[in-house]
Amino acid sequence: MITKIFEQTVPIDDNNFILSSDIINTQQIQSDSIECISSHSYFTVIFLRDRRSIKTRNSLKEWEKYLAGSNFLRVNRTTIINLDLVKHIEKGTDQKHIIHMQNYENPVIMSKNYIAKLKSDFSK
Numbered sequence: 001m002i003t004k005i006f007e008q009t010v011p012i013d014d015n016n017f018i019l020s021s022d023i024i025n026t027q028q029i030q031s032d033s034i035e036c037i038s039s040h041s042y043f044t045v046i047f048l049r050d051r052r053s054i055k056t057r058n059s060l061k062e063w064e065k066y067l068a069g070s071n072f073l074r075v076n077r078t079t080i081i082n083l084d085l086v087k088h089i090e091k092g093t094d095q096k097h098i099i100h101m102q103n104y105e106n107p108v109i110m111s112k113n114y115i116a117k118l119k120s121d122f123s124k
Helices: 060-066 112-123
Strands: 008-011 016-020 026-030 034-040 043-048 053-056 072-076 079-082 086-091 097-101 108-110
Touching: 008 060, 034 060, 060 072, 060 079, 072 108, 072 112, 079 097
Parallel strands: none
Antiparallel strands: 008 016, 016 026, 034 043, 034 079, 043 053, 072 079, 086 097, 097 108
């Protein structure tokens, strides 16, 4: 259950972030505790390994910057996943792949554009 929106995210280092809605309400998370990040209108939701969810005002582009160099991958316009927590991937229809995460209940669709980008990144 999501209870509050964290207005600010401050990266401490490559693996730790502080989320804050004000001076009193802060929370520290580690990147390896993040299963996936999903965009919803004006906020993103961080889904953690322990099945908690945290709502932030950061965009996916900001999260991509924060998580650059770590084992995270943007798989479509609205989702970034932790590659360490992928349970399995199955080939779907229309050149899309269906990604099943360890704890996140909904399958994540990897669009054909992001599959092409992934292939080109690996071929370099």
